[in-house]
Amino acid sequence: MSDDDDRAGEFGPIYLPALQRIRDLWLELEPLVDETAYDDVVAPTELQISLSDGLGNAENARLDIQWSEWGMYSFHYVDSDDVNWRFDRHPNTHSPEIHFHRPPEAATTDAESSCIDVTEVSLVTRAVHAMWRAAYEDNDIEQLNSASNPP
Secondary structure (H helix, E strand, C coil): CCHHHHCCCCCCCECHHHHHHHHHHHHHHCCCEEEEEECCCCCCCCEEEEECCCCCCCCCEEEEEEEECCCCEEEEEEECCCCEEEEEECCCCCCCCEEEECCCCCCHHHEEECCCCCCCHHHHHHHHHHHHHHHHHHCCHHHHHCCCCCC
16 A cells, blocks of 8 residues: 555645755664665655664665655655554544554554654654664564654
8 A cells, every 4th residue: 555545635745855854864863774765866756765674573674755845744664574664644534644554564544643743854753763763772663653752
């Protein structure tokens, strides 16, 4: 299922400066970043961050990230073990606007309130990174949406 299937309202046009800021922060914060790329060099709609390791037994992972001019976002994690989870902010009919899709499937019907309350691009990025890093270091996916308003 694509993230678009999960959206009931407008997401807004992609905001490239936000994707650039997210890329720069992940490169600064995370030593496991293998490479970064955009899905389209002319008109990017998604930032892809490849990691040299993943959660649990996964050998690698990738984050597919979208950020709109309206402050809507999606941080979608998938790894070599086919584990998925997402931190999202967008209009929908199944959960609060800011929500989390639990691993391992990140199913639309399993969305719950996100522990991330901030909405500024750098703070959201730092919060997603902090949640991923805590789950990675402790080998515990339950930590992904467990903090009190990270970062």
